[in-house]
Amino acid sequence: MIMIIERSSKWEEDFINKLESDGEWDSWKLYNMSYDVVKTNLITEFSGLQSPKYLPNLTPLTHQLEAAETVIERMNGKAILADEVGLGKTIEAGLILKEYLIRGLVKKALILAPASLINQWVEELNYKFYIPVIAYKKNIQLDQYDIVVMSMDTAKKSPHREAIYAQDYDMIIIDEAHKLKNHKTKIYEFVQSLKKKFCLLLTATPIQNDVFELFYLISLLKPGHLGNYEMFQSSFSASKHDLEHDEYLRELVNQVMVRNRRQDTGIEWTNRQVQIIPIQFTDEEREVYNLILDLKDVSSAFSGAFSMITLQKEMCSSKEATYLTLNNMRQNCGDQEEEDHVEGVIQKLMALEVNSKAEKTYEIISKTTDKVIIFTEYRASQAYLQWYLNSKGITSVLFNGKFKKSKRDYMKHLFKEHAQVLIATEAGGEGINLQFCHHVINYDLPWNPMKLEQRIGRVHRLGQEHDVQIYNLVTDNTIEKDILDMLYVKIDVFEKVVGELDDILSAL
Template identity: 75%
Template sequence: MIIEKSSTWKDNFLERLENDGPWDRFTLYQMNAEVQKSKLITEFSGLQAPKFLKDLNILDHQLEVAQTVIEEMHGKAILADEVGLGKTIEAGLVLKEYLIRGLVKKALILVPASLLKQWVDELNKKFYIPAIGYKKKVAIDQYDVVVMSMDTAKKSPHREQIIEQDYDMIIIDEAHKLKNHKTQIYEFVQSIKKKFCLLLTATPIQNDIFEIFYLVSLLKPGHLGNYEAFQTAFSAKKRSFEQEEFLKELVNKVMIRNRRNDTGFDWTSRQVETFQIDFTEEERQVYDMLCELKNISSVFSGSFSMITLQKEMCSSKEATYLTLEKMKQKVVNPEEVAYIDEIINKLAALQINAKAEKTYEIVQNAGDDKVIIFTEYRSTQAYLQWYLHTKGITSVLFNGKFSKNKKDWMQQLFKDRAQVLIATESGGEGINLQFCHHVINYDLPWNPMKLEQRIGRVHRLGQEHDVQIYNLAIKNTIEDNILNLLNDKINVFEKVVGELDDILTKRA
């Protein structure tokens, strides 16, 4: 291929010189005039961004959120809409508005790694914001809008490079991952220089009330007092109805939360069933032997190791075996080793998984409908795929070890070919599966907001069916405790943040 310099521009330029023009086009002049006018806004009310986003379908509640953030919260807010209501669109609107007004030039968006490409695509294609996804050796000081994964940003040398910058705005998606001041990512975000800050999370309280304290303190230090004052006023033992209402009022000055019922859309409903399942006699025997381990071996005396084994036994013998073998390596007493070997032999002899049988029954009753199963363990995931295959049911796996391309491929296979998607917790974020409306929570997490994230994969804009949710728990095991704790945490969330859509069967 031969590449030559073009001299056309020179000929055209000489011709314009001789004829004294034309030097410009009226269309370009008009476009430039519009840009200049947009910068000469006489009052800071109303949004300019929608005029430049004609092809983007912006919903009323999203416009209201963006306007409230800018006019009342001065660019510092927690966007806490329920899952599926478009917090990314709201944040994009706010960023676009500030860019148009010339108040933001340099912005950093921190997101979970799995959502990085989605954010870059939406900013570029929907908002015409020239964002780049951070890769190694990218000079971040040379780009105005950078999207980066949280895990990358908090580590050297990226951390130091970011702290050196003066950002006009930072946006943090899935902001509940910041947790509290003891985490590396929270401390890092706190140290970033910023004028405006948006924290996106449908679940601002996951485990306890102090999580909302730390999120609010990132935006407005002192808004909820210092930690000691907050603890004195709002800890569970000292909190009264009046204090809860006062706290909610304070939080709402920096947080916007839309529920599905607030949007004016005709949402499908949720139908929740909790099945409490009996172990088989053989499974119960193994579970009781596992519980006895804490009295037999000091290796298993720690509450964490015992709780792990109990939860795994409620999931599958495969998950239990892997942990038991790993911990067995630390045991030196021959009698203790013999007891563990006896448990392992009984595990190997188990022929029936009561919870898996209930799962198969639910999938069967769903007919040809698609079903998502959530488990906490990859070994259980592999077992369930094998088990369903023996029953003639096609399934695909989805977990955090998969590359982005493989995750995309699994989603496509689920949509086009397989009836069941078996996902670990990583399937609870960043994927949209409105073509499915059956969710089986095979393993229950300690955190109710993880249940909400899971359900939110299917119960979102575009869902045309009522969503069927099935929570499975083994009777008279640690899963009874998990159900009780989940209900207690839901109660705390609703008192401070607001009502939550059904994720568990209501207690009497």
């Protein structure tokens, strides 16, 4: 086969025509417009942020701009953003993502967040940062979208996990990164397997219960930065709640972590007024509490330490919460004698007419006309408290993790506009902003001090105009005293490695 190539002279005719008729390609107006576009998009230096001038709907605070600069210029886009609750970690992450998009270093990004925060991420990135982002749904093809927000629980499961692995993401952002916990969780294993050119981990509480949680977070960002597990444990004589050479460890941590405290932002913040409120059981409540302690010697169903701890905590909360656990365990008793013994405890429990902690809660609420948020660990206690407060003429709404987003938003609206009290389980300590409220009652204390910080951070954040009143209820001579002691130990570890905390407990 012979191919004949001929020289065309048509280009010459077109060239002459464009010269004579002032064709589009040599229009001086179009040339200037094109020149201006190229000049505007030209980035002449790498230092400093370019993104703020493209964000007319956002006025970042100084500490947010400095955090973004630090991550980009000193940490190469791999960092833990660990500002205290309410200081705008989402804004910092948005600035960093926008900067990398403008510079052409990021094209595809994946954002993993708790389900309750997905819509917040989509709204902020779309409207504040002009970043086109969508919330992932099951019928979405990931290769058709550059920036996607997805829930952690969805991402770690098949077939979504495999679909994500098939993409080449330039940046991974993980909100509430403390939920990764350690290398044994499925979400940790999933994130560890992701390709991560740039990676941001957002958490105000990088240590929740023990120092090894921070080790695992940093190992996700920079494997080997703190050595392997055995080397880390040996170098810092690290145990869950203690370690040595903490100054050197903090220096290493600060190479990959940005943490702003409220007092460092230059913003005038309201104060926290924290009280520990002691609760005295009635004689009848004390009798039932002691009977529960004796169950470990009576029934094999109650021999586990976890079961006994759960029951003791529930008894300090409400008889309703305690009954549910006792009733379930009664069904696992080894013989009729054990079952009868447990039944006797249940009868004593249900005969109680007074809940001393609920009475103290009412006493605190009755002294103010302001909004109050109560945190309890048990939905049974939540329901009881609503009934009890209603019997005293106090309006309240519930808030827990079983509610869909639309119901959560409606409950928040009812609290703001109508009810005096919001009664929340732990789910209320995450992803809801309540600056219009400044009274917090920690009805049940968690083992984890960072949960307290998350709870308080719902009200003590930008926009709060009043001092925040915090009441931590502790029942004397019960497991709650042990919980309080452990909280102080864990706070001490956190402050050694990460930095000081705002008050969440009053002086011991």
